[in-house]
Amino acid sequence: MKRDTHLVMLLLLVIGCSLASLTIWKILGSRDRALDEVNVHGLNLTQALATYSEGIVRQSSLLLLGLVERLETEGSGPAQIERLKTLINRQRPLMPQLSGITIYDNKGHWLMSSNRPIPIGANSSDRAYFIHHRDDPSREPFIGPPIRSRSNQEWVITISRRFNDDRGEFAGVVSVTLGVENFLRLFGQLDIGQEGAIGLSYTDGTLLVRYPFREQDMGRNFSNSPIYAKYLIDKSVGTASFTSSLDGVERLYAFRKSETLPLITTVALGKREALAAWRFEALLSIGVVTTLLGLTGVIGWFLILDIRRRTQVEGELRDTQQQLLGTNRQLELLAMKDALTGLANRRCFDQTLAMEARRSKRDATSLALLMIDLDYFKLFNDAEGHIAGDACLQQVAKVLETCVRRPSDLVARYGGEEMAVIMPDTDSDGAAVVAQMILKRLAQEPIAHRTSPFGRVSVSIGIAAATGSQLDTVQRLIAAADQALYQAKGAGRNQLAKSVASES
Numbered sequence: 001m002k003r004d005t006h007l008v009m010l011l012l013l014v015i016g017c018s019l020a021s022l023t024i025w026k027i028l029g030s031r032d033r034a035l036d037e038v039n040v041h042g043l044n045l046t047q048a049l050a051t052y053s054e055g056i057v058r059q060s061s062l063l064l065l066g067l068v069e070r071l072e073t074e075g076s077g078p079a080q081i082e083r084l085k086t087l088i089n090r091q092r093p094l095m096p097q098l099s100g101i102t103i104y105d106n107k108g109h110w111l112m113s114s115n116r117p118i119p120i121g122a123n124s125s126d127r128a129y130f131i132h133h134r135d136d137p138s139r140e141p142f143i144g145p146p147i148r149s150r151s152n153q154e155w156v157i158t159i160s161r162r163f164n165d166d167r168g169e170f171a172g173v174v175s176v177t178l179g180v181e182n183f184l185r186l187f188g189q190l191d192i193g194q195e196g197a198i199g200l201s202y203t204d205g206t207l208l209v210r211y212p213f214r215e216q217d218m219g220r221n222f223s224n225s226p227i228y229a230k231y232l233i234d235k236s237v238g239t240a241s242f243t244s245s246l247d248g249v250e251r252l253y254a255f256r257k258s259e260t261l262p263l264i265t266t267v268a269l270g271k272r273e274a275l276a277a278w279r280f281e282a283l284l285s286i287g288v289v290t291t292l293l294g295l296t297g298v299i300g301w302f303l304i305l306d307i308r309r310r311t312q313v314e315g316e317l318r319d320t321q322q323q324l325l326g327t328n329r330q331l332e333l334l335a336m337k338d339a340l341t342g343l344a345n346r347r348c349f350d351q352t353l354a355m356e357a358r359r360s361k362r363d364a365t366s367l368a369l370l371m372i373d374l375d376y377f378k379l380f381n382d383a384e385g386h387i388a389g390d391a392c393l394q395q396v397a398k399v400l401e402t403c404v405r406r407p408s409d410l411v412a413r414y415g416g417e418e419m420a421v422i423m424p425d426t427d428s429d430g431a432a433v434v435a436q437m438i439l440k441r442l443a444q445e446p447i448a449h450r451t452s453p454f455g456r457v458s459v460s461i462g463i464a465a466a467t468g469s470q471l472d473t474v475q476r477l478i479a480a481a482d483q484a485l486y487q488a489k490g491a492g493r494n495q496l497a498k499s500v501a502s503e504s
Helices: 002-074 078-094 128-135 180-188 226-232 276-294 298-335 346-363 377-384 386-403 428-444 474-490
Strands: 098-105 110-113 155-164 170-179 197-202 207-211 237-243 250-257 263-270 367-374 410-415 418-424 459-466 496-500
Touching (some): 002 098, 002 155, 002 197, 002 237, 002 250, 002 263, 002 276, 078 098, 078 110, 128 155, 128 170, 155 180, 170 180, 346 418, 346 474, 367 386, 367 428, 367 474, 386 410, 386 418, 386 428, 418 428, 428 459, 428 496, 474 496
Parallel strands (some): 459 496
Antiparallel strands (some): 098 110, 155 170, 197 207, 197 263, 237 250, 367 418, 367 459, 410 418
16 A cells, blocks of 8 residues: 555656646746747837937938028028028927027027027026037037926937038037927837836937936936946847846846947836736646646645745745835935934035045046035024024025035035035036025025124135045045135125135
8 A cells, every 4th residue: 555655646746747847848938938029029119219219310410400501601690590590480390309499609698599588698608519519620410418408497308510600610509409208209109018118328328318207317327237338338239138227127128229320229128017928827827737736635735835834934024124124224314314404414424525536536527515604693593593593504405405406416514504515527617606506596585684794694605626636635625615615704705715625
């Protein structure tokens, strides 16, 4: 009897192993076929989207070429500009993606804007496309990084050309702005699932357009991501599977470089969604085989129960671990925030300044520091009380945060009524623009200060910038900013002063 039992168990074991092997072979084979189909589908989409994007760029370039020829032939006087505006208005319906066309003189002043009246004193000499054409004599079109339009505050992509005067010297720039929202309209009509994403970027890794749209991704550079380093540098077309550095979702990527433009089109489908049908088929097969194997005996059934219990325990352990990690992250964030103003605290400031100094020294870029001190704040506290003083600090902190918009910049409470702004990859002139904005914003939203000569809360700002070996110690940069701050106070307060950190 025992021998028969052993033979039956052996037969059942052989049958069970055969069924399991066949099922696994079928599941893995169908998974590979599903992934191949997803990759082919993604490559087809990249081809279609690349053609669409190149068509828009070419159409914009041709439009700009015609405008440049008219400007160089007829000039850029008021009458000529008015005729160009009429011509542009007739051609706008041909390009629904077009947000506007703007013409600038050689100083960056607006000569014409097709979608709104020219603001008083409007100047775009600080824009990347204007600087490119001003410094580069090339007549080729330039595709600029995504920016927020100064005319309607929407996110746009610029395509621009330079035009010259009759002596062949730089006379200005003609720029076409393509609204990101309109650009993404076609992308949104494609079925890429809930976790899919479509991207258009420069070959250097700078993101131009992404669907679904997320404002924090605009202009982001992913040249350090694994997919760029491993695939996009050497290949013009291909597929890959990676976890996105933007949102942490694992996706199946298909990418294609343009043959004529410095653009890369990327289509990414969520791997979990892409394998949903395969997963259902696999689960169905596993269910059938599991049922058959379960009929072979109590031993198999108990084994399945044991596996299920183990899986449940592991899941609970993972959930607990994730909760603990989340709690730790929240505690780390709280430790780097100032409790009163919500700004970064002194500890965060010191760590960030040291890190940015090392990065600036390594990359040979400029690092700017703003030291900001509230004028006559002791008199404010004496007259209004410390509760009002705390509220005043909170209001000033909010104003600073609205003026400092780059994700790489850091606004911190340095101590007492003194605050600071760290601005990587910024020289003293660029920092002065932000400082002027802070002074202007405080003047536009006055906070009453009865004991101040200005009748409102004002600040004095010291600016310092450094590069290279000047950043061997951040104390030199802080001292230079402090010295500039004292100069601003000595000159009467409510103003800024600049001081460049020098090598000793």
